[in-house]
Amino acid sequence: MRTRAEIKRRVYRRAIAVLALITIITAASSQMKADTGTCSGQSITLPFTDVASGNIFFCSIAEAFLMGLTNGTDATHYSPSANVPREQMAAFITRTLDASLHRGSRRAALGQFWNTQADGLQGITTVGDTPISVKSDGFNLWVANHNSDTVMRVSAANNDVTGTWTGVTSLPNDLVIAMSKAWVITEDGHLYRVDPNVAPGAAVLITSGLGTVCEAIAFDGARLWVTSKGSGSVSAIRISPLQVQTFTTDLIQPGGVLYDGANIWVTDLGDDSLKKLNSDGSVAFSVALPNTPGNPKHPVFDGTNIWVPTQNSKLYVVRRDGTLLATLAGNGLSQPFRVAFDGERILASSIVVASPTLSLWHATDFAPLGSVAVSNPAHGVCSDGISFWFTQDLGSSTPGKIVRF
Numbered sequence: 460m461r462t463r464a465e466i467k468r469r470v471y472r473r474a475i476a477v478l479a480l481i482t483i484i485t486a487a488s489s490q491m492k493a494d495t496g497t498c499s500g501q502s503i504t505l506p507f508t509d510v511a512s513g514n515i516f517f518c519s520i521a522e523a524f525l526m527g528l529t530n531g532t533d534a535t536h537y538s539p540s541a542n543v544p545r546e547q548m549a550a551f552i553t554r555t556l557d558a559s560l561h562r563g564s565r566r567a568a569l570g571q572f573w574n575t576q577a578d579g580l581q582g583i584t585t586v587g588d589t590p591i592s593v594k595s596d597g598f599n600l601w602v603a604n605h606n607s608d609t610v611m612r613v614s615a616a617n618n619d620v621t622g623t624w625t626g627v628t629s630l631p632n633d634l635v636i637a638m639s640k641a642w643v644i645t646e647d648g649h650l651y652r653v654d655p656n657v658a659p660g661a662a663v664l665i666t667s668g669l670g671t672v673c674e675a676i677a678f679d680g681a682r683l684w685v686t687s688k689g690s691g692s693v694s695a696i697r698i699s700p701l702q703v704q705t706f707t708t709d710l711i712q713p714g715g716v717l718y719d720g721a722n723i724w725v726t727d728l729g730d731d732s733l734k735k736l737n738s739d740g741s742v743a744f745s746v747a748l749p750n751t752p753g754n755p756k757h758p759v760f761d762g763t764n765i766w767v768p769t770q771n772s773k774l775y776v777v778r779r780d781g782t783l784l785a786t787l788a789g790n791g792l793s794q795p796f797r798v799a800f801d802g803e804r805i806l807a808s809s810i811v812v813a814s815p816t817l818s819l820w821h822a823t824d825f826a827p828l829g830s831v832a833v834s835n836p837a838h839g840v841c842s843d844g845i846s847f848w849f850t851q852d853l854g855s856s857t858p859g860k861i862v863r864f
Contacts, residue, residue: 496521507537514539528554553823582618582863586611590850590859592797595843596636599655602839602850602861603631603643610634610643610653610662613861615843622659627651633757637678638698644669644676644685650696666703669694675716675757677723684723686713693725695740706740715757719765719779726755726767733758733767733777746781748773757797761805761822768795768807774818776825784825791816791830801842804828806864808837808849817849817864835860 494505498518503525510520520537523529528551532538543551587604594601599621600613610631612622630646634653641653643662648669651662670687677684683696693713694705711729718724722743723736731751735743748755754770764784767775772794774787793816795807805822809815815836819828839850839861847864 498522505537506535507531508535510537510539523551584613584618584620584861585858586613586620586850586861587623588856588858589838589852589854590861591631591838591852592633593839593841593848593850593861594634594636594641595841595848596641596655597843600841600843600848600861601634601636601641601653603627603634604859605630605632605646605838606856610641610651612641612655612659615846615848615863618863622655624653624659624662626661632673633675635676635678635683637683642676642678642683644673646673647671648673648685648687648690650676650683650685665698666696666701669696669703670705674714677716677718679718679723684716684718686716686725688712688714688728691729693723693736693740704740706736708740709734709742709745715755715767717758717760717765719760721779724758724760724765726758728754731755731769733765733775735779735781744781746777746783748775748783749786756795759798759800759805761800764822766798766800766805766807768798770794770796774798774805774807774820787820787825787827790820790827791818791832793818796838797840799840799842799847801847802844806840806842806847806849808840809833810836810838810852812836817847831864833862 494507494510496503496517498521503521505521505524510517586602587607587609589605590602591605592603598615600615602611608627610624610627611620614621627643627645629649631643632646634641634643643651648671649667650665650669652665653662669685670692671689673685673687675686685694691710691712692705692707693710694703696703711727713725713727715726725734727734731748731753733746737743750771750773756768758765758767765777767777772792774792774795776785778784792807793809793811796810798805798807800822803822805820807818815833816830817833818830821828835851835853837849838852841848849862849864851860851862853859
């Protein structure tokens with residue numbers, strides 16, 4: 460027989476065990492509920508059971524999870540005290556960049572998340588003969604018609620032609636929107652000004668003698684830069700007062716040109732390279748593009764990298780320090796002539812007569828996003844931040860088109 464004292468001790472031990480169990484369960488349930496906290500006055504619930512609501516980083520962790528930047532270390536743990544390896548940090552950074560681009564674009568604001576699957580679905584506008592270059596000012600498209608000696612303005616809102624400027628003689632090749640004007644360079648080195656604030660009429664000749672086979676024009680905030688493949692030169696033009704400087708050193712056949720916010724870059728057919736220019740026109744350094752002969756054409760800057768299309772059906776991605784990051788091929792690339800950037804994606808146009816295509820790429824990880832066959836060569840391509848636009852050359856003195864893509 461157990462004594463009363465033994466029974467009391469047994470009951471006491473059981474009570475202690477029950478209390479301990481209750482304490483453990485309470486602590487565990489409190490930890491399970493610690494995934495709920497208040498951020499900006501709103502109750503936020505996370506799937507993680509190891510992020511206490513009192514954690515000063517709770518709301519930052521919640522934002523990272525809700526934005527899709529992190530999924531935790533498993534379905535129920537965030538592991539807030541664990542070290543972050545470099546490969547995981549790379550994933551965090553790229554997801555952050557992708558989410559910022561994807562959610563911050565004009566396409567996102569308008570709910571236009573699609574990649575167009577066929578040309579002509581969103582609007583076609585008839586322009587002049589051989590539209591070779593198209594640029595956006597944010598509201599309108601400006602088209603240089605190579606064989607018509609004209610420049611046209613097209614409304615991005617309704618695809619209507621709202622103005623035609625004539626007298627751009629000797630084959631306009633490219634244009635740039637700067638200083639509230641459109642500036643047009645012709646193949647034989649004439650620079651014209653088109654003022655959108657004046658009723659359409661004749662373009663104004665600014666200067667001539669900028670070289671032969673002038674292919675491209677860019678603006679650096681103070682000067683217009685014009686390449687001359689035939690003369691092996693690049694000219695820098697100040698408008699007021701008019702001043703022209705021409706540079707030839709270390710240049711062979713410069714074609715495409717762009718400004719990246721700090722420097723002018725030109726592609727050089729003569730040695731299949733991309734060249735960075737100093738402000739005095741000298742070549743700072745040259746980036747050799749492999750797979751020669753490549754015939755590099757008109758590049759674009761995406762805010763970080765430079766994309767260079769070449770006629771050997773390659774697309775080169777170059778960092779501003781001169782590092783060749785990638786050589787892209789396939790995905791419908793077929794002698795790309797120009798490229799455009801819309802804030803997220805790169806679109807490369809094609810001038811192959813037999814089977815022209817548009818090739819679409821993701822700007823951050825260079826992933827191919829597909830290609831679309833088009834009916835006619837596309838010399839020009841640009842973006843207004845919402846849509847891409849490309850030109851179509853129908854040939855045989857037939858009016859060309861610009862197409863919203």
